[in-house]
Amino acid sequence: MFIFVKKIILKSSDFIFQDQTSHIESDSFSWIAPSNIALVKYWGKKEPQLPANPSISFTLNDCKTETTLSVVKKKDEDSNFSIDVFVDGKLNEEFKPKIYKFFERIVLYQPFLKDYHFKIETQNTFPHSSGIASSASGMAALAMCLMSLEQELNPKMTSDYFYKKASFLARLGSGSACRSIESEIVVWGKNKTIKGSSDLFGIPFPFKIHPKFINYQDTILLVDKGVKQVSSSVGHSLMENHPFAVQRFKQAHQNLEKITECLTTGNLDDFISVVESEALTLHAMMMTSQPYFILMKPNTLQIIEKVWEFRKQTNLPICFTLDAGANVHLLYPEFVKHEVKQFIESELVMFCENNSYICDSIGMGAYQLSI
Numbered sequence: 001m002f003i004f005v006k007k008i009i010l011k012s013s014d015f016i017f018q019d020q021t022s023h024i025e026s027d028s029f030s031w032i033a034p035s036n037i038a039l040v041k042y043w044g045k046k047e048p049q050l051p052a053n054p055s056i057s058f059t060l061n062d063c064k065t066e067t068t069l070s071v072v073k074k075k076d077e078d079s080n081f082s083i084d085v086f087v088d089g090k091l092n093e094e095f096k097p098k099i100y101k102f103f104e105r106i107v108l109y110q111p112f113l114k115d116y117h118f119k120i121e122t123q124n125t126f127p128h129s130s131g132i133a134s135s136a137s138g139m140a141a142l143a144m145c146l147m148s149l150e151q152e153l154n155p156k157m158t159s160d161y162f163y164k165k166a167s168f169l170a171r172l173g174s175g176s177a178c179r180s181i182e183s184e185i186v187v188w189g190k191n192k193t194i195k196g197s198s199d200l201f202g203i204p205f206p207f208k209i210h211p212k213f214i215n216y217q218d219t220i221l222l223v224d225k226g227v228k229q230v231s232s233s234v235g236h237s238l239m240e241n242h243p244f245a246v247q248r249f250k251q252a253h254q255n256l257e258k259i260t261e262c263l264t265t266g267n268l269d270d271f272i273s274v275v276e277s278e279a280l281t282l283h284a285m286m287m288t289s290q291p292y293f294i295l296m297k298p299n300t301l302q303i304i305e306k307v308w309e310f311r312k313q314t315n316l317p318i319c320f321t322l323d324a325g326a327n328v329h330l331l332y333p334e335f336v337k338h339e340v341k342q343f344i345e346s347e348l349v350m351f352c353e354n355n356s357y358i359c360d361s362i363g364m365g366a367y368q369l370s371i
C-alpha cells in the first residue's frame with residue numbers, strides 16, 4: 001500500500017500574519033543569536049534578498065548578539081514606525097536607518113509593527129572593532145524577538161512555523177542571518193538533493209552529522225580589525241554582470257552536494273578541499289569583478305601558507321576559510337585542539353592585529369533569555 005504524503009512548499013505569502021487572537025499592551029522579549037561561518041558561500045542575490053546559489057554554514061557558539069525588545073502599544077494609530085535603538089546601553093542613531101529599512105521590508109508579514117513603540121537594546125559578545133560582521137547575529141536576534149511578539153498575538157502558532165518565519169524575517173534583514181536561527185549546520189537556498197531546502201529561509205542540515213564534526217572548532221584570526229572595504233550589498237551586486245557568475249552558481253550547487261557527503265561520512269580531506277576552494281573562489285570573484293577588489297592582506301596570505309605547511313608536515317586536518325575580508329577562520333576537529341593551539345601561538349599570532357584571535361566552536365543556534 002502506498003501512502004501519499006503531500007509535499008508542502010512554503011511560499012512568501014504563507015508568512016503573512018493573519019490569526020491575531022490575543023491583544024497585548026506592553027511586553028518585552030530577550031534572545032541571544034549567534035554568528036555563523038559559511039562553508040559554501042552565498043555571494044550574489046536577487047530581489048527580495050534571495051540567494052543566487054545555495055549555501056551552508058556552521059553556527060557559532062560564542063560570537064553572538066543579545067537583544068531585548070520592549071514593546072508598548074501606541075495610544076493613537078499612525079502609519080509610521082516608532083523605534084529607539086540602544087547599543088551597549090547607549091542610544092544609537094547610527095543603526096536606526098538599517099532597522100527602519102528592515103521594518104519596511106517585513107511589515108507586510110508583521111503588520112502589527114505599526115501598532116507599537118519599540119525599544120531595541122542590543123550588545124555583541126565579540127569586540128566592536130574586530131572586523132567581524134554583527135549583521136547575521138544582530139538581525140537573527142531581532143527576528144527572534146519579533147517572532148516572540150507575534151507568538152503572543154497568536155499563541156496557536158507551531159514551533160516549526162515560529163523558527164521558519166524567524167529565519168524568513170532574518171533573511172530580509174541580512175541574507176546570511178537566516179542561517180543563525182537553529183541547529184549546528186544550516187542550509188539556505190534551494191538544491192535538488194536537500195529535501196526541504198528553500199531560498200526563503202534556512203533549514204537545519206537534514207542528515208546525521210558524522211561524529212568528527214561534533215564540536216568542530218573555529219578560531220578567528222583577526223588580521224584586520226577595520227571596517228570592511230566592500231559592504232556585502234556592494235559585493236553581492238558585483239555578481240550581477242560578473243563574467244563567471246553562471247559557472248560559479250553552478251559550482252556552489254556541486255560543492256554543497258560534495259560537502260553534504262563529507263559531513264555525513266566524515267571525509268575530512270574532501271571537506272578541507274571544498275572549504276578552502278570556496279573561500280578562494282569568493283575572493284577570486286571579487287578580484288575578477290568590475291570594479292575589482294583584493295580583500296586579503298599580506299598577513300592573510302602568510303597565514304594561508306603557514307596552514308598549508310603545517311598540514312603537510314603534521315597531516316592534521318586543519319583548514320581555513322574566509323569571509324569577505326582579511327580575517328582568517330581556522331576550522332579543525334576538537335581532537336586536534338591542543339596541537340592547533342600551540343601552532344597558533346607559535347606561528348600565527350604574529351600575523352594578527354595586536355596578536356588577537358577569538359576561539360569559537362559550533363553552537364546550536366538562538367535561545368531565549370527569561371526576563
Ligand code: PMV
Pocket residue numbers: 037038040041042043055135174175176177232233282323324
Ligand atoms: O549576509 P550578507 O549579505 O552579509 O552576505 C554574507 C556573505 C558572506 O559572508 C561573504 C558569505 C556567506 O555566505 O556568509
